Amino acid sequence: MAFENDCCTTLIFTYGTLKQGFSNHVLLQDLMRSGDAVFKGTYQTVENYPLVCGPYRVPFLLNMPGSGHRVTGELYSVSTRGLSRVDELEGTSKGHYERRPILLIPSGDGNKEEEEDQVVLTCAAEAYYAHKSFEKEMWMKNGRKGFRIYSEKEAKGYVKRKDRPQNLSFLEHISIFISSPSA
Template identity: 55%
Template sequence: MGTANDAPAGEVPLPLPPRRTLVFTYGTLKRGFSNHVLLQELARGGDASFVGAATTASRLPLVCGPYRVPFLLNLPGSGHRVAGELYAVTPRGLARLDELEGVSRAHYEQLPVTVDLAEGGCARVDALAYYAHRDYAGELWRRSGEKGYPEYSHAVAAGYVRRKDRPQDQTFLEQIRIFVSSQSN
């Protein structure tokens, strides 16, 4: 059995479609939120496609940090089953998401998550999600009073400040450190 690139002599082989990774979004990358424009751009370029609504299979904390930025915490069994959206993303699209999420700067880290798709008989699939970096995740959980949200809704996001409107003289990690060291609301 041949592959797509085993074309007969004289014919140009068909390019194989790029491998896709499932990515679970739970915050500002969801439809209707400020960073969704990146997924729309990736979709127009063929680097992302919407799979469906999904919910984490396990309970995980979803909290807000400085400027109402959402963070999923890798603390299974705490929090709620978190609602979000699932996307199929190419390696190029994943690199763009990594850049937005500050993976190389230790803002978020890309870790596996198991989610249940809302449609199609509740299929359970493995995906990646962007979690708060382990260096400060526990502090965010304590700062939140060890209470999370089942969904980053517009009500939860009220007061969100876009990156361009935040203080530019501090790194995001500095902003997180200040936030977790301040008293909770």
């Protein structure tokens, strides 16, 4: 396909609601249909990172390498136009997420014998991390515990943006979440 080499130049690592089977994947499906995104496979972070949930079970990757677990997600190559649409969804201009570099490796199928025979190449991509203004508080609020993968279990209770109270901004919802007493 010509468009893959011509315009899909940025690799983004998705670990939450943009993955296949989750509510925001419709955006990536649209981008793939228009030639603005290409699915590259399932990947895992080289380093450990905290993956936690915030208000409304929204997933956040925290830019705190060495904490948490190696996180599994999906890798997409996107065009400049596609990237601006994903940035908009992720609220990068509103202080929700920051798009920053991350190192990945292909996620194996668990066959250790086969994996030992293969040379595993690291892949530089970008991921949407929780904005640094609240990442430490989000880690503390989650009891300094994260998970390896955002699955149906972690997504249980996720509330779509359109179904959340509209009288507050998402940053206000985050502030209330991290300052409220833990259950």
